[in-house]
Amino acid sequence: xxxxxxxxxxxxxxxxxxxxxxxxxxxxxxxxxxxxxxxxxxxxxxxxxxxxxxxxxxxxxxxxxxxxxxxxxxxxxxxxxxxxxxxxxxxxxxxxxxxxxxxxxxxxxxxxxxxxxxxxxxxxxxxxxxxxxxxxxxxxxxxxxxxxxxxxxxxxxxxxxxxxxxxxxxxxxxxxxxxxxxxxxxxxxxxxxxxxxxxxxxxxxxxxxxxxxxxxxxxxxxxxxxxxxxxxxxxxxxxxxxxxxxxxxxxxxxxxxxxxxxxxxxxxxxxxxxxxxxxxxxxxxxxxxxxxxxxxxxxxxxxxxxxxxxxxxxxxxxxxxxxxxxxxxxxxxxxxxxxxxxxxxxxxxxxxxxxxxxxxxxxxxxxxxxxxxxxxxxxxxxxxxxxxxxxxxxxxxxxxxxxxxxxxxxxxxxxxxxxxxxxxxxxxxxxxxxxxxxxxxxxxxxxxxxxxxx
Amino acid sequence: xxxxxxxxxxxxxxxxxxxxxxxxxxxxxxxxxxxxxxxxxxxxxxxxxxxxxxxxxxxxxxxxxxxxxxxxxxxxxxxxxxxxxxxxxxxxxxxxxxxxxxxxxxxxxxxxxxxxxxxxxxxxxxxxxxxxxxxxxxxxxxxxxxxxxxxxxxxxxxxxxxxxxxxxxxxxxxxxxxxxxxxxxxxxxxxxxxxxxxxxxxxxxxxxxxxxxxxxxxxxxxxxxxxx
Numbered sequence: 001x002x003x004x005x006x007x008x009x010x011x012x013x014x015x016x017x018x019x020x021x022x023x024x025x026x027x028x029x030x031x032x033x034x035x036x037x038x039x040x041x042x043x044x045x046x047x048x049x050x051x052x053x054x055x056x057x058x059x060x061x062x063x064x065x066x067x068x069x070x071x072x073x074x075x076x077x078x079x080x081x082x083x084x085x086x087x088x089x090x091x092x093x094x095x096x097x098x099x100x101x102x103x104x105x106x107x108x109x110x111x112x113x114x115x116x117x118x119x120x121x122x123x124x125x126x127x128x129x130x131x132x133x134x135x136x137x138x139x140x141x142x143x144x145x146x147x148x149x150x151x152x153x154x155x156x157x158x159x160x161x162x163x164x165x166x167x168x169x170x171x172x173x174x175x176x177x178x179x180x181x182x183x184x185x186x187x188x189x190x191x192x193x194x195x196x197x198x199x200x201x202x203x204x205x206x207x208x209x210x211x212x213x214x215x216x217x218x219x220x221x222x223x224x225x226x227x228x229x230x231x232x233x234x235x236x237x238x239x240x241x242x243x244x245x246x247x248x249x250x251x252x253x254x255x256x257x258x259x260x261x262x263x264x265x266x267x268x269x270x271x272x273x274x275x276x277x278x279x280x281x282x283x284x285x286x287x288x289x290x291x292x293x294x295x296x297x298x299x300x301x302x303x304x305x306x307x308x309x310x311x312x313x314x315x316x317x318x319x320x321x322x323x324x325x326x327x328x329x330x331x332x333x334x335x336x337x338x339x340x341x342x343x344x345x346x347x348x349x350x351x352x353x354x355x356x357x358x359x360x361x362x363x364x365x366x367x368x369x370x371x372x373x374x375x376x377x378x379x380x381x382x383x384x385x386x387x388x389x390x391x392x393x394x395x396x397x398x399x400x401x402x403x404x405x406x407x408x409x410x411x412x413x414x415x416x417x418x419x420x421x422x423x424x425x426x427x428x429x430x431x432x433x434x435x436x437x438x439x440x441x442x443x444x445x446x447x448x449x450x451x452x453x454x
Numbered sequence: 455x456x457x458x459x460x461x462x463x464x465x466x467x468x469x470x471x472x473x474x475x476x477x478x479x480x481x482x483x484x485x486x487x488x489x490x491x492x493x494x495x496x497x498x499x500x501x502x503x504x505x506x507x508x509x510x511x512x513x514x515x516x517x518x519x520x521x522x523x524x525x526x527x528x529x530x531x532x533x534x535x536x537x538x539x540x541x542x543x544x545x546x547x548x549x550x551x552x553x554x555x556x557x558x559x560x561x562x563x564x565x566x567x568x569x570x571x572x573x574x575x576x577x578x579x580x581x582x583x584x585x586x587x588x589x590x591x592x593x594x595x596x597x598x599x600x601x602x603x604x605x606x607x608x609x610x611x612x613x614x615x616x617x618x619x620x621x622x623x624x625x626x627x628x629x630x631x632x633x634x635x636x637x638x639x640x641x642x643x644x645x646x647x648x649x650x651x652x653x654x655x656x657x658x659x660x661x662x663x664x665x666x667x668x669x670x671x672x673x674x675x676x677x678x679x680x681x682x
Contacts, residue, residue, distance in 0.1 A: 049596040050557070051575035056494035058568055060559040120557015120572065120597030127537045127556050138536040138560055224564040225530050225669060373568040374666055375503060375521075379494060 010418055013411045016261045018172065020408065023260075028404055031397040038394020041387045042117065050120050054385040058377060059370045063388035064118035067395060069217055069362045070245070071111030072145070073238070074355075077246025078104030079152040080210040083203040091429055092274055094421045095266040098414045099257070100250050101156040106402035107249075108149050110395050115141075117391060137220045148206075148213045155202045161185045161195060162416035174409065214242040221365065228297075228308035228369035237289045244282040244328075245358035248351040251275055253403065255348050257412055266413050269344075276347045279354065280336040287329045304374050311368045316381070320360050327357025456623075456645035457546040458604055459674035460633070461656040464519055466640035473520055473632035473641065474500050479583075480605060480631035482591050487577045497571045499523070499602035500632050520641075522632065523548065523569045523602035524665070524673030531561035531570065539599070546646075546674060547604050555598040562599055566669050570601045604643075605630035625651040646674065 045052050055062045078100040085093035115138075116122055132139045165185040168178035185191055218238035221229040231237075251272070258267045297305050312321045335341045335350040371379050406412070477483065477500035484497050499522060506517035525548050532540050532548065539554035540561055562570040576596040587593065590607040594600050612628035625644050633641040644651035661678040 049575055050572075051490065051495075051596070054493070055574070057496065057562075057571055058494065060562045060572060115558070118558070120559070120599075121555065124537075124554075124556045127554060131537050131554065133536055133538050136534050136536040136560070138534070138558060220560075224534065225566045226563065370563065374566050375568060376505060377503070377568060383493075 010415050012262065012265060013413050013415050013418070014167075014170070016407050017167070017409070017411065024404065028401065031401045031404075034397040035394045035401065038391045038397070041390040041394075045117075045387055046122070050118075052385060052387045054383045054388065056379070056382065058373055058379040059367055059382040061118070061366055061370060062382055063384045063392060064114050066359065066362045066366055067392055068111055068114035068118070069238075069366070070359050071107050071114065071395065072217055073214065073242035073245045073358065073362070074249045075104045075108040075111060075148075075152075075246070076210055076214060076239070076242040077250040078102070078107075079148075079155055079206050080243065081246060081250065083155070083206045083210075086199075086203050087207075089432075091421060091425050092271055094417045095263070095413045096250070096254065096271060096275070097159070097417070099253050099412055101152065101159070102403065102406055102412070103246070103249055103253060104152045105156050106399055106406075108145070108152060109402075110398055112145050112149065114395075137216065137223050140216045141220060144209070144213045144216045148209050151202065151206050151209050155199075155206050158195060158199050158202065159414055159417065160410060162187065163411050163414060166415060167410075177409075211239055214239045221369075226369045227302070227304040227372065227374065228365070231293060233289065233293050237293060240282065240285050240289055241358055241361060244279070244286050245355060247275060247279045247282060248354035248358070251279065251347055251351040252355070255344055255351075257403075257407070261407070261412065263413060266418065272344055272347050273342065276336050276342055276350070279347075279350065280332060283329060283332040283336070283354070290328075304372075307372045308368050311372050312364055315368075316371070317364060317368050321364055324357045324360040324364060327353040327360065331357075455544050457647045457674070458609075458628075458644070459525070459546070459646040459653060459657070459676070460522075460604075460630075461642040461653055461659075461662075461676045461678060462520060463640045463642070463656070464677055464679040465661070466638045467520065468638050468640075469502065469518055470637060471502060472635045472637060474498060474502060476500075476631040476635035477522070477602070479586065480588055480591070481602075482587050482593050483600075484573060484577065484594070485579055485583060486575070490575060490577065495574045497573070497600075499569075499571070499600075519677060520632070521567070521569070521665075522675060523604075524567055524671070524675045525602075525604060527672035527674055528670060530671060531565045534560045534564045536560065545609075547606055547609075548601075549603050549606060550600055552592060552594055552598055552600070557597040557599065559599060566666055566671060567673075570599050572599050573597060 041052075053062065053064075082093065082097040082100040086097065116125060119125065128139065128142060132142070134140075161182060162185060164178050165182040165187065168175065168182045185195075215235035215238065218234035222231055222234035224230060254267055254271070254275075257263060294309065297309050311317055331353040332350045335346040338346075367382055371382065373379065478485070478498065481499055483499055486495050486497055490496075501521055502518045503521040504516070504518050506515065508515040525546060527546065529542060529548050532542055535541075536558060537554050537556055539551050539556070541549060541551070543549050557572070559572055562568070562572060573594055573596045588607075590611070608630060609628045613623060616623045616627060625648060629643050633643045642653045642656040644653035646653060646657060648654055656678065657676055659678050661680050662676050663679065664673045664676055666673075
């Protein structure tokens with residue numbers, strides 16, 4: 001390989017691109033296998049119709065819509081977290097942002113396909129564009145998700161350009177791909193400046209788009225008259241839940257790749273501590289929203305609302321409800337407030353439990369409202385069929401596969417940002433710190449003082 | 455423009471379910487397989503809704519009412535449809551455009567009365583049923599939503615007949631199948647705005663009520679009931 005003679009300071013970050021272990025192929029084969037099972041089940045659904053699912057006349061939305069909301073929620077990990085961390089100049093973001101953005105890209109793609117899985121007539125999908133009614137929240141969703149996908153894809157791509165240029169300069173395989181994708185980036189002052197400006201504009205733009213996406217998804221439910229759905233709190237509630245599950249997904253991805261690709265030197269304990277604290281904060285915030293939502297329902301005691309409420313609290317969905325409370329509140333609080341447990345294994349357990357809990361939360365929001373219509377019908381119990389379970393597993397496999405393929409093409413940790421951090425941030429941060437401190441130094445004297453110190 | 459509506463006199467209703475059967479045959483509503491029915495996928499445009507059910511046989515207290523689409527004046531289902539597959543006609547009927555429907559089932563989720571039904575499967579129909587399909591009504595494919603539309607095909611026929619006879623549409627020219635078949639004459643149907651129609655008389659009754667009145671959907675199907 002032509003890159004042998006180059007020894008980079010950050011060689012460890014290039015390693016996964018050039019060296020592939022046996023485990024990688026075995027895992028990839030497993031995921032491809034699961035994906036094909038799901039695909040086969042979907043083709044079966046195309047032939048036989050939605051009858052192959054476990055849905056019925058009153059519970060018309062099930063696994064597919066639950067997964068749709070769940071996956072779109074996870075997608076908030078990425079772009080939103082990375083944008084907020086960039087915007088707030090959090091220096092520890094540097095090795096994290098890339099992974100967060102990749103999560104968004106892949107998961108958003110998967111999530112956006114879910115309504116298509118749920119359609120009775122997917123062959124008529126283009127009607128949405130041909131004769132779409134903008135008055136329908138579904139059309140708002142189509143609009144906001146496509147805007148978010150576009151913005152986050154660009155937001156993933158732009159900070160990739162300098163890294164692609166580095167890969168191109170090293171030569172080796174996929175040289176032509178890198179040459180095209182690097183857009184002639186040579187790292188000149190002007191190019192750097194333009195790139196930075198573009199990233200800055202995007203990171204500000206992406207935040208309102210991301211917030212709007214999950215708000216609008218919540219409005220699909222909140223705009224209806226259904227008891228349990230028709231709630232003003234749903235917009236922010238869903239955004240908080242999305243961020244919550246997003247951080248958990250990000251932590252899992254970080255821990256897995258840290259182990260698999262030996263990124264120990266980059267993803268240090270401090271990153272997990274900070275993100276763990278963020279996860280804890282989101283857990284408490286989520287708990288607050290949940291409490292506020294259910295307390296108002298309970299106190300108001302409107303009969304239709306109460307039927308849904310009791311179905312969740314002590315009825316058919318009680319096991320799921322209380323499991324959700326344990327997964328989303330008890331486990332994260334136990335593992336993330338205790339210094340002894342707040343280590344990588346503990347954080348991994350908390351993150352996995354949060355993902356399970358947030359999936360259950362979406363289920364608990366969607367199904368009980370549909371299972372308790374206002375008029376006293378006899379409703380069938382909703383049980384997901386094999387089709388729905390297989391397609392859900394396939395969706396998770398696609399997520400893993402997407403990450404694996406990406407890691408073989410591009411570095412999972414932004415190399416140029418690490419270098420930039422090493423070269424410039426130490427100076428910039430100490431300058432900033434000095435400025436915060438009392439004692440009005442002239443700016444120039446501050447600069448001089450730091451230079452002397454360094 | 456007329457405003458079609460219905461009144462069902464529960465004091466006359468004998469719960470014979472003739473309207474349910476008539477509706478099913480008139481509109482070619484699919485008869486679902488046993489397996490589908492077991493998991494709650496039965497399809498009815500007109501059905502008997504059990505409001506109260508107390509006690510054991512023979513001391514049973516039962517309150518059932520025939521329930522169809524209420525053709526709300528302020529319908530919530532049409533608001534959420536992303537492709538205009540359901541809309542309110544000028545005469546107040548909430549119609550369905552089956553070729554437009556993408557099967558997202560959003561209208562079903564937003565109907566406070568849960569009257570809409572989805573074609574989960576297209577099952578093989580019994581031979582006797584296939585023989586007596588109504589040719590005026592399309593057979594819906596699987597994957598789309600359907601509901602009662604006040605036998606709208608009968609309105610088209612009645613209008614054409616009236617036109618051929620050089621006259622206006624009269625009260626009673628256009629009636630849905632459920633009303634026609636009701637042996638107790640418990641169902642009134644017609645133009646709610648026409649002071650000479652029978653339904654106009656019936657609607658003035660003090661026993662009048664609608665379901666879920668507080669939602670503001672303003673159903674155009676009224677019930678009459680003296681007391682429980």
